[in-house]
Amino acid sequence: MKVIDLIRSNEKTAFSFEILPPLKGTGIEKLYNTIDTLREFDPKYINITTHRSEYVYKDLENGLFEKRKMRRRPGTVAVAAAIQNKYNITVVPHILCSGFTREETEYVLLDLQFLGITDLLVLRGDKAKHEAAFTPEGNGYHHAIELQQQINDFNKGLFVDGSPIKVTGTPFSYGVACYPEKHEEAPNIESDIHWLKKKVEAGAEYAVTQLFYDNRKYFDFVKRVREEGINVPIIPGIKPFAKISQLSMVPKTFKVDLPEPLAQEAAKCKTDEEAKQVGIEWCIQQCKELMAHGVPSIHFYTVSAIESIKQIAKEIY
Numbered sequence: 001m002k003v004i005d006l007i008r009s010n011e012k013t014a015f016s017f018e019i020l021p022p023l024k025g026t027g028i029e030k031l032y033n034t035i036d037t038l039r040e041f042d043p044k045y046i047n048i049t050t051h052r053s054e055y056v057y058k059d060l061e062n063g064l065f066e067k068r069k070m071r072r073r074p075g076t077v078a079v080a081a082a083i084q085n086k087y088n089i090t091v092v093p094h095i096l097c098s099g100f101t102r103e104e105t106e107y108v109l110l111d112l113q114f115l116g117i118t119d120l121l122v123l124r125g126d127k128a129k130h131e132a133a134f135t136p137e138g139n140g141y142h143h144a145i146e147l148q149q150q151i152n153d154f155n156k157g158l159f160v161d162g163s164p165i166k167v168t169g170t171p172f173s174y175g176v177a178c179y180p181e182k183h184e185e186a187p188n189i190e191s192d193i194h195w196l197k198k199k200v201e202a203g204a205e206y207a208v209t210q211l212f213y214d215n216r217k218y219f220d221f222v223k224r225v226r227e228e229g230i231n232v233p234i235i236p237g238i239k240p241f242a243k244i245s246q247l248s249m250v251p252k253t254f255k256v257d258l259p260e261p262l263a264q265e266a267a268k269c270k271t272d273e274e275a276k277q278v279g280i281e282w283c284i285q286q287c288k289e290l291m292a293h294g295v296p297s298i299h300f301y302t303v304s305a306i307e308s309i310k311q312i313a314k315e316i317y
Contacts, residue, residue: 002173003092003119004205006044007233007296014297015317016235017309018047021079028082034306035087041313044297045090046083047121047208050076051099077108081115091117095174097147098125101138102160105147109154113169120174121208122147122199134185144176145195148202176200178207178234180221184255189224197230206232208299211239211250213282214259215289236290239301240279240308243272280308287316 007014017038022031035046080091093112095105112118124144127134134142141147150160155171157164176199179192186192196207212218222234241250247266251258258266262282269275287298298316300309 001090002205003045003090003175004173004233006090007206007235010044010296013291013295014044015041015300015313016043016045016047016297017300017302018049019302020049021051021075024074028079031079031083032086034302035083035089037306037310038302038313039087039089041317043089045092045119047092047299048076048080048083048094050094050096050125077111077115077117080112080117084115084117090119092119092121092175093117094121094123094125095147095151096123096125097136097141097144098123098127098134099137099140101140102150103139104137105140105150106154106160109151109172113172116170118170118172120151120172122151122174122176122204143195145199145202148174148176148199148204152203173205174203175206175208175235176204177210178221178225179210180212180217181210181256183210189221193225193228193230196225197228200230200232204232206235208235209237210256211237211254211301212256213262213286214257215286217257218290219293233296235297235299236295237299237301238283238287238312239303240276240283240305240312242276242279242304242308244269244275246279246304247275276308279305280311283308283312284315287312291316 001009019031019034022028076093080093083089084091095108100108122144124134124142124147136142151172151174153160154165157168159165176196178196179186182189182192200207209218218236225234239250241247247258247269250256262278265278265282266275269278290298302309
């Protein structure tokens, strides 16, 4: 079943989560441990992030440095296949504009289709660390909606150069990202919603939000997108913070606000354990309110938060 069907066929709020592929050379066992920890809550699907190559500089020990390109977290396709094979859970690899040419994307689509993996999350992705502004890789795309069009053409049996695919497989279905507090590069929320509508019109079947801590902003966002005629599921993305440093880092990194009651509780924390507990308690109440409003699914971001998510899930599922 497609992700959209899994969500809609679930009688209660569905559970899903996102994982990162392991760092180069570290093996996959830690990732399996994460899935084993959360599997009891019946995840309907698991998202797998994709990471672009970045430039690194190797010290040549003669006063010079050599510039190299490295992908620190390779293997999204392989990880997706391994999870699907081991757990028989629907997997949703991320497909990015960032760091990929059109031809590289085409080969990723071919590999996934060979493996029977046909659910995707389509994203522009972040700019490279060395870039002042987002720059496509070679002939790659500036915007997720352009990447959607390549996927749509692939589904119709056309390669990126316009030539026909001789044997077509199961077409891809996909979701996209959305931002209750607007994307950091968007001039305003109206522009952000305009482009979300375009992505839905282009074929996105659902949207997953950036993480947030203020449910009012999610509810207001959903109200506004509905008024614009966007009727796909808007899946809330949740991430409990787990240490004191994240109280300032998370709002800065993800461009989200902490509600004042949460900020006040966070300011009282003296240890990472206290901060972790505040994060758990806040997200439990956050999720309960979302579920009371009938959200179709809740999607958890697991980085540095696996045990916290397990405690939250025990309370709400």
